[in-house]
Every structure is written in C-alpha cells, then in structure tokens.
Amino acid sequence: MFARIRPFLSSPVRRVRRCVLAGLAGLVIAMAPQAKAQDNFAFDVIYGPLTVARIAVAHRESGNAYAVGANIRATGLAAAFARVNFRLNAEGVFGSPRLSALSYRETVDTGQRQSAVDMIWRGGTPVVRSQQAGTATPVPPSRAQGSVDPLTAMYRLARARPENQLCNWSASIYDGARLASVTVGSPRRSGDVITCNATHRRLEGFPADDLARHPHFNFTATFEPVGDLWHLTEVASPTIYGTVRIVRRN
Template identity: 30%
Template structure:
C-alpha cells in the first residue's frame, strides 16, 4: 500500500449524534507512515436541519509529497434520517498520483448514477452501479467513521461505498474501553472494480479507531491506525 493510497484509504477508509441547526465544524488530520508525515486531510462538515454538506481536501505532504505529489478534493451533500447519512450528490477531483479517480455521482433511492467519471485504468472491470443498491459515496463513508458520536452509538458503522470506479465496504464493531475513551475494530473490504489479482491478493484491511471524550458526553475520533506494507500508518486529528 503506497503512502498516497494510505491517505485515501484512511481518509477513504463519516453518526447518530443529533446536531443543532446550522452547525458546522472543521477537522484537520495528519497522516503518517512509520513515523514520517505522508499527508494532510481537512474535513469540513455543515449541518442545517436534516441536511448535511461535507467537503474534504487530502494532499500529500512531507517525503510522500516530494516523491509522489497528489491532491484529492471532494464534496458530498445529502440528508440525515434516523441517524443515517443519505447522500444525494458527490463530486471528486484528483490530481497527481490520484489522477484518474475523479467522478461526479447522483444518488436516489439507494442507487448511484455516474454523471461523469475519469476513464478507468487498463484491465480494471467497470462497475455496474445497479448491482450495488444502498451504497453511499466515500466521503459520506469517511464522515460516518470520523463524526463525533456518543458511547451508546460508537463503533456502529456498516456501509458500502461507491466512488464512481470501485465498490468497498467499511464496518466498525467491537468497542473496547481504553482509558477514558474507547477503541473499535474496523474492516475495509474491496468488493468490485478491482483487477482480479489485486482483489485476491488484498481483499480486506483491518484498522483501529480510537475515541476520546470531549465536552457534553461526546466521543471524538482522535486516531485511525492501520498496519501497511510500509509500516504503521496513522491518521491523527490535529485540532
């Protein structure tokens, strides 16, 4: 797993906390691999009633940026129903090492429609969205993982995601006390849109999510960690 893929996986590995009208927040993260900075991620979320808008800016940094520069800018919008985020529109623009992953999607009734997408890589199967009902976009998935929650609802994520090219799933489960916070186990599975050899070689990746308490009885994700081929990859919240 290359550093830029680690950033995308962690920042593409977003819950049921009721938010007040017109609430917004900005979260900043640093991604490191084996102790070396690999990327920066900024996540901005806005809520107005039941509607949400989330934007993300991921970019290489440190040595990873020197060797393989990339940026991925994405945005999603939709509605929240019974604590579940339901996307309506998603867009992503990738440059550098992430080029070829840009897309614009619409969601309706649990089905995704590709409005436009970068050409697929050679020898990669093209996904039929009609075969994957109930998917969300990857930014909604990321926000479902990273969003502030409560002890009663932490570690309760089970989503299937489609980015216009590939289908993945992410689950959080098994909450465990960790000092004044808790941790949960995550699993990221590749489902469709991958070369057969890659899917067979690396079908899933496990990771750990760490929550720490903040004011008001809220739990906040402060770290996501995963063992990669380049060593321990960590996504740590800076603010």
C-alpha cells in the same frame, strides 16, 4: 478510498504511500462551497516518523442534512516525489444514525492517473452524471443499491457524535467505479477512550492482482470525549511495513 490509488512512487517512498492507502482504506477536500465552516478539522497521516499526507475537512449540518468537503494531499517526503491531490464534496441526510448520500463529486490526481466523477442518488441507487473513469471496468451503479460515497463513509466515522453511535455499523461504498464495504465492530472502553476494530473490504471493480494481494484492510478507530460528544482522534492500520496512523490535529 485511498486503497484505490495505484502505486506511483519509487522504492521506499512507494512503500510509505502504500501504507497510507492501507491505513485510510476507504475512509476516507477543497472546502465545499455550500459548507460554511461549522467545525473544521484535519488529520495527519503518519508512517513511522514521517507525516506523509494531510486530510482537511469542512462540514455543515442543518436539520437532518449534511454537506461536507475534503482535500487530501501528500506532504513532506511524499510530496517531494509525487503530486497527489483528492478533492471531494458530498451531501446527504441523516437517518438514525445512518447517513444517506444524495450527491458526490470527486477529482483525483495522483500524478500518473486522473479521474473525476459526479453522482447523485435516486431511491438509494447512485446515478453517474459524468465520469472520467480511472478503471477500465467500472461497476454498474445498479449493483450499488443502498451504498454511500467514500466521503460520506469517512464523515460517518469522523464526525462528532454520541457514544452509542460510534461503533457497530457497516456501509457499502461506491465511488462511481468500485464497490467496497466498511464494517466497524463493537466498542472497547478504557477510561475516557473508546476503540473499535474495523475492516475495509474490496468487493468489485478493483484490478484482479489488487484483490488477490489486498482483499481487505483492518484498522482501529479511537475516540475521546469532548463535552457531550465523542471525537475520532486516531485511525491505525498495521501493515507489513509498520503501522500507519491517521491522527487528528484539532
């Protein structure tokens, strides 16, 4: 979802920011009011020696339902130059092991652009209840049948789960304006570490120059065991300016 944000910082800081966006690539929270802290976790977004953003997540699972909220904000040098704040909330249900979105709310403030959306899903198709669009040509919801929201896609990647559910999955991602996809490939195991190669691909609703320059972003997801489940510990994405790392704090 970060790949949607347009550049808003000057020279070297702008490059840092672009790397952050590439690294997260649609993975992507004031805490959801309905989600009591069951297992909160957070990630630092690191470019070279700099921590440039932080992702804080709270979630709750009950039966086959989930509720998750996240706050994503710039920190350190990036925060000194620009205001960046994402507030996201999502609810849905579990399949086996697919996650199906039921509702999504998002507010985005990059300092240069503000946007907001409130969506629900009916029969697997998103319905936009309200929207302050950040793009002039949003993709119609009818073209996003079977999609999930950006936070649900991120949660599927980041939540603790069994080894056989870590990799080999894909999802369409719709944020009310743009359509993308994420594909997570086969696992590679080395001792107690599993790594999956993955790709986030922009499909529709993005500016033509963005699609031409950055049609997709590759990244790796690394998992380590905690008890009987595996936790996402790092996401890494190579860029022309260096590797962006999203590292779990707890």
